[in-house]
């Protein structure tokens with residue numbers, strides 16, 4: 001992987017870089033409606049953006065309730081390990097903040113990705129925005 005950098009900050013500072021990624025991945029690629037994609041949590045979440053050779057290529061957010069969400073890597077940059085380093089960065093930060101756990105609502109296709117990071121599945125799958133999801137948790 002080329003040189004990458006991860007920045008974490010509030011929405012006011014990272015929206016310009018995170019928004020186009022989420023628009024491309026969730027709204028255009030996965031056909032999630034803008035009304036579902038943009039919610040009130042963005043204003044209060046901690047956001048993360050991965051820059052590869054200076055270009056914003058991946059993003060995610062962490063909520064106060066220890067929930068990680070909106071994990072997205074641009075299609076052209078998948079399979080390079082960027083999703084993994086982004087998740088590892090968030091998990092490490094959550095540990096440093098003495099959070100008891102991190103959790104997420106995973107799209108079913110991404111279960112192996114999160115399992116490889118230590119998350120385990122909880123309960124049955126359900127539909128959210130028409131996409132099968134399952135709850136996953138990583139306890140510290």
Ligand code: COA
Nearest residue numbers: 071072073078079080081082083084106107109110112113
């Ligand atoms: N299904 C199964 N395994 C997957 C996977 C998937 N969809 N995506 C990644 N993996 C595996 C990789 O094979 C790799 O395993 P390895 O280290 O043993 O080779 C590991 O997970 C890490 O892969 P990585 O290259 O870091 O993943 P990525 O940068 O491609 O990012 C996603 C993974 C899921 C974030 C990315 O595919 C994505 O943005 N998808 C569209 C948006 C989305 O669905 N987000 C998840 C919402 S819950």
